Amino acid sequence: MAASGEVLAAGAERAAGERRKRHSTPLVSDSGMPPAPAAAHVGPKARLTTQSAEPTRSTQQAEQAEKAQPAAALDSPAAARARARPHRPVPSGTPTAPASATAVDAVERERRPRPLLGGLASAGEATVTPLPRERSRRSSTGSVRVGAPQRRSRNVGRSTTGAGKTVSPVSADGRTTRLSAVGAAAPAGAQASGPASKAVALDDAPATVGAPAPLGPSLPTPPTRGMRGDRTGTAYRSPSSGISHSAESAEITASLLAAALTQQELTPHVEDVVAAIVGVLRTVAAASGLGADEVEQAVARALAFIRRRLTGDYSVDVFGLDPDYIEHIFLPIMRLLYKQWFRVEVRGIENIPADGSALIVANHSGTIALDSHMVQVAIHDEHPARRHLRLLGADLVFRTPVLGSLARKQGATLAASSDAERLLSSGEIVGVFPEGFKGVGKPFSERYKLQRFGRGGFVSAAIRTGSPIIPCSIVGAEETYPLIGDVKVLARLFGAPYFPVTPTWPLLGPLGLLPLPSKWIIEFGQPVDTAKYGPVGADDPMLVFDLTDQVRETIQQSLYSLLMQRRSVFS
Amino acid sequence: MADVVLVTGVSRYLGGRFAAALSKDSSIERVIGVDVVPPPHSIGRAEFVRADIRNPMIGRIITQAKVDTVVHMSVLATPTSAGGRVSQKEINVIGTMQLLAACHKAPTVKRLVVKSTSAIYGSSSRDPAMFTEDTGPKMMPTSGFGKDSVEVEGYVRAFARRRPDAEISMLRFANVIGPSIKTAMTDYFSLPVLPVPLGYDARLQFLHEDDAIAALVLAVRGPAIQIVNIAGDGVITLTQAAAMVGRPLVPVPFGAAYLGALVRRAGLADFSTDQLSFLSFGRGLDTTRMREVMHFSPRQTTREAFADFADHVPPVVPGADAAFSLLTRTAGGVLQTASGLAGSIGRLRQVVS
Numbered sequence: 001m002a003a004s005g006e007v008l009a010a011g012a013e014r015a016a017g018e019r020r021k022r023h024s025t026p027l028v029s030d031s032g033m034p035p036a037p038a039a040a041h042v043g044p045k046a047r048l049t050t051q052s053a054e055p056t057r058s059t060q061q062a063e064q065a066e067k068a069q070p071a072a073a074l075d076s077p078a079a080a081r082a083r084a085r086p087h088r089p090v091p092s093g094t095p096t097a098p099a100s101a102t103a104v105d106a107v108e109r110e111r112r113p114r115p116l117l118g119g120l121a122s123a124g125e126a127t128v129t130p131l132p133r134e135r136s137r138r139s140s141t142g143s144v145r146v147g148a149p150q151r152r153s154r155n156v157g158r159s160t161t162g163a164g165k166t167v168s169p170v171s172a173d174g175r176t177t178r179l180s181a182v183g184a185a186a187p188a189g190a191q192a193s194g195p196a197s198k199a200v201a202l203d204d205a206p207a208t209v210g211a212p213a214p215l216g217p218s219l220p221t222p223p224t225r226g227m228r229g230d231r232t233g234t235a236y237r238s239p240s241s242g243i244s245h246s247a248e249s250a251e252i253t254a255s256l257l258a259a260a261l262t263q264q265e266l267t268p269h270v271e272d273v274v275a276a277i278v279g280v281l282r283t284v285a286a287a288s289g290l291g292a293d294e295v296e297q298a299v300a301r302a303l304a305f306i307r308r309r310l311t312g313d314y315s316v317d318v319f320g321l322d323p324d325y326i327e328h329i330f331l332p333i334m335r336l337l338y339k340q341w342f343r344v345e346v347r348g349i350e351n352i353p354a355d356g357s358a359l360i361v362a363n364h365s366g367t368i369a370l371d372s373h374m375v376q377v378a379i380h381d382e383h384p385a386r387r388h389l390r391l392l393g394a395d396l397v398f399r400t401p402v403l404g405s406l407a408r409k410q411g412a413t414l415a416a417s418s419d420a421e422r423l424l425s426s427g428e429i430v431g432v433f434p435e436g437f438k439g440v441g442k443p444f445s446e447r448y449k450l451q452r453f454g455r456g457g458f459v460s461a462a463i464r465t466g467s468p469i470i471p472c473s474i475v476g477a478e479e480t481y482p483l484i485g486d487v488k489v490l491a492r493l494f495g496a497p498y499f500p501v502t503p504t505w506p507l508l509g510p511l512g513l514l515p516l517p518s519k520w521i522i523e524f525g526q527p528v529d530t531a532k533y534g535p536v537g538a539d540d541p542m543l544v545f546d547l548t549d550q551v552r553e554t555i556q557q558s559l560y561s562l563l564m565q566r567r568s569v570f571s
Numbered sequence: 572m573a574d575v576v577l578v579t580g581v582s583r584y585l586g587g588r589f590a591a592a593l594s595k596d597s598s599i600e601r602v603i604g605v606d607v608v609p610p611p612h613s614i615g616r617a618e619f620v621r622a623d624i625r626n627p628m629i630g631r632i633i634t635q636a637k638v639d640t641v642v643h644m645s646v647l648a649t650p651t652s653a654g655g656r657v658s659q660k661e662i663n664v665i666g667t668m669q670l671l672a673a674c675h676k677a678p679t680v681k682r683l684v685v686k687s688t689s690a691i692y693g694s695s696s697r698d699p700a701m702f703t704e705d706t707g708p709k710m711m712p713t714s715g716f717g718k719d720s721v722e723v724e725g726y727v728r729a730f731a732r733r734r735p736d737a738e739i740s741m742l743r744f745a746n747v748i749g750p751s752i753k754t755a756m757t758d759y760f761s762l763p764v765l766p767v768p769l770g771y772d773a774r775l776q777f778l779h780e781d782d783a784i785a786a787l788v789l790a791v792r793g794p795a796i797q798i799v800n801i802a803g804d805g806v807i808t809l810t811q812a813a814a815m816v817g818r819p820l821v822p823v824p825f826g827a828a829y830l831g832a833l834v835r836r837a838g839l840a841d842f843s844t845d846q847l848s849f850l851s852f853g854r855g856l857d858t859t860r861m862r863e864v865m866h867f868s869p870r871q872t873t874r875e876a877f878a879d880f881a882d883h884v885p886p887v888v889p890g891a892d893a894a895f896s897l898l899t900r901t902a903g904g905v906l907q908t909a910s911g912l913a914g915s916i917g918r919l920r921q922v923v924s
Contacts (some may be wrong), residue, residue, distance in 0.1 A: 023631065027620065027628065027631055027632050027635055028603060028618070028632055028634055030619055073665065097696075147754050157581075181614040208830075224717060237896065287647050309814075311814055311815075312807070312810070312811035312812070312813075312814030313814075314811070315805070315874075316774070316806060316807070316808055316811070317805075318698045318700060318774070318805065318806050319702060319806070319855075320700075320772075320774050395697040396696075398696040398697075398852070399696035400770075401768070401769055401771060402769075402770035403770075404696065404770070404771065405770060405771055405772035408772070408774070409772070411701045414698070414699060416697075416699050418699040418701075418703075418706065419699050419700050422699075422701065441900070442703045463826025471741070528713050557830065
């Protein structure tokens with residue numbers, strides 16, 4: 001026992017010593033002290049190494065160099081020569097010696113992924129010094145083309161030479177523009193393809209004219225310079241280059257044509273296809289007795305909408321409101337219901353302010369909450385300022401797939417005081433249905449009887465932001481889907497607040513989803529001012545309850561008076 | 572004003588870039604970067620110290636170097652980068668505990684900057700459209716990074732109570748995105764097709780990686796700001812984002828949990844269930860405090876930041892773009908030849924007649 005106690009004591013002693021030593025060793029180098037010895041000292045013992053970032057970087061560079069080396073050695077003698085030199089420079093546009101230039105070029109070429117079809121590689125990729133293979137291919141395509149275009153050349157050529165004769169050798173650029181003008185105006189433009197593309201091709205061509213002076217006379221030059229828009233070629237065209245010379249003018253015409261042709265060959269003629277389709281469309285529209293212009297515009301709008309949706313080229317606000325969707329999908333569909341089906345009559349639209357915030361409080365009914373959308377259409381279409389109503393929805397709406405994302409798209413957000421106040425303080429019109437599901441899902445026998453108005457959260461939001469409350473009564477929505485039964489079991493199964501049974505649903509299947517065509521009246525009442533209470537009023541529960549009651553009574557009274565005025569449900 | 576800054580998690584992408592950015596500021600005397608592995612990238616003139624923040628050793632580094640500002644960036648978002656969920660949680664939670672304990676004992680520490688995340692707000696159908704800094708989550712994050720971050724924030728609050736003299740800046744970042752950073756989100760948007768929860772279209776908010784670095788540098792050099800949300804302006808929807816990266820959407824029914832299992836089991840992206848409910852409902856951050864208290868405004872909006880990422884994401888099929896342009900060009904060429912032929916035939920007829 002004593003022996004083991006000694007051992008333990010010795011161990012404890014040793015451990016204490018270690019800890020002391022550890023605490024005295026500097027882990028981070030002091031600014032004055034050189035870091036190397038500290039690192040050497042600490043390194044093995046404490047499993048900590050102090051090192052600056054510099055070594056890592058240099059090793060990285062070395063690794064990169066190593067990696068680059070085998071890639072460069074792709075067994076071409078030129079590359080081998082390049083490797084033989086002690087330090088291979090980074091391939092650059094201005095090599096020092098011609099030999100090394102080819103070597104670098106070879107290496108560069110080997111590295112670059114070779115295009116599948118060289119001929120269709122984009123113009124930007126073409127090297128300044130074309131490889132023999134590429135050049136021969138280009139010239140061959142040129143010669144293939146020569147047969148067909150020669151005939152066309154007569155027209156263009158005539159006009160070109162005509163222009164060339166009148167021009168003085170000094171105004172090289174002036175000639176360019178005139179040439180293009182002639183090309184566009186000449187009847188030859190209408191010959192085979194769209195006149196626009198030809199004009200562009202001709203416009204680009206003169207830049208090619210100057211550049212290829214040293215090349216053979218019959219060989220059309222690769223049009224790389226002209227196509228890249230590299231206008232430096234004009235610098236070659238000194239007055240002494242003899243543009244007006246007749247022998248050379250033929251050559252110019254030939255190369256110009258070749259350039260134009262290659263250009264045409266490379267640009268897809270989408271315009272032609274579209275023009276043909278539009279022509280067919282207009283003919284069909286005219287044949288079926290519709291206005292050709294209107295049909296064309298409608299189709300163009302629809303296509304533009306689809307393009308925006310496919311590319312994501314539209315914006316949503318922070319709540320998820322998608323103006324593009326509202327304008328082109330939501331409102332047109334709802335307008336059909338609004339005008340043709342329910343024939344909505346709007347009263348008191350002047351009670352809604354043209355700018356600034358307002359809270360619209362309405363009764364909720366109709367099994368499926370169509371009434372909220374009808375109020376949206378009413379305010380958007382009937383109000384001169386064409387304002388968009390922002391609805392507040394229950395969290396169940398946003399939890400439900402499809403419904404939730406559609407609700408967000410058309411500008412609805414969660415019925416919580418934070419969101420309501422955020423919208424109201426940014427000057428929006430906010431719509432709220434305080435009855436919630438109790439109102440929508442109430443049986444037909446209780447129609448037009450307002451349910452409990454929640455906890456009055458909407459009133460305190462209005463008071464806090466000083467927004468007027470506008471009571472809104474909707475008559476007609478109760479009769480769209482008369483709810484005569486509620487299957488509680490199915491409702492629980494789907495997690496819904498109710499499962500409706502109407503005279504047509506689920507008896508007639510999907511046909512039961514069609515609302516009955518009742519006649520609707522939407523009346524906006526006199527605004528209730530809340531600004532006079534100040535933001536502190538929102539924390540006064542008595543005031544909030546009083547206002548809630550007042551708004552509820554107003555809506556109920558105007559509902560009764562509207563029902564008295566109504567002659568029948570459907571007219 | 573900071574003299575000696577300690578940066579944890581310096582070997583990770585944002586940490587390394589932050590250290591490099593900080594070391595450009597000559598008014599800061601020293602920048603010490605701490606991580607368990609050496610940084611694979613340049614960290615400027617910052618000194619790298621190999622240390623584990625789960626080890627009490629970190630306290631001695633802080634004391635010896637007389638660190639006055641600690642920037643905690645070593646909270647890992649994905650289990651794969653840590654080598655499993657257990658180790659991720661240990662690095663995040665135990666690491667933060669140890670680091671804050673060390674800061675507590677070191678009298679030189681005057682400021683603590685923590686890179687936190689908006690994931691602590693969770694994501695649910697009951698969320699407000701925009702979260703302010705004092706809004707609590709409607710549904711607490713239950714797993715992974717979000718849960719860890721909630722705990723990390725708890726420790727930071729405890730530290731603030733125990734050391735009332737120290738200044739705290741806690742930055743809750745929206746999803747950081749950009750051409751170079753690699754996160755679960757960038758992995759997801761690089762998938763060839765994007766599985767999404769059927770019938771939902773989340774609102775997403777992003778912050779460009781350059782703006783994230785700028786915000787952290789400002790948090791070190793500027794005044795202390797407590798807790799602040801950092802996000803780019805505006806939101807984009809998941810559908811828009813998918814269109815921008817050119818990926819088709821594959822709506823998956825049966826809710827987010829199923830989708831999560833699917834994506835995880837396929838090993839496609841490192842997604843926790845929280846991130847999947849994020850894909851259903853998204854999240855918006857209120858950045859009033861960022862602008863008015865911190866005086867920081869991101870250079871890039873959410874859309875611009877995501878577009879920058881989308882420009883650099885590799886195409887689904889390599890060479891798909893090239894193939895498409897080849898196709899249109901061939902079509903154009905064929906059309907051209909056809910029209911040329913028609914023209915010449917017409918003229919031939921004229922010549923013959």
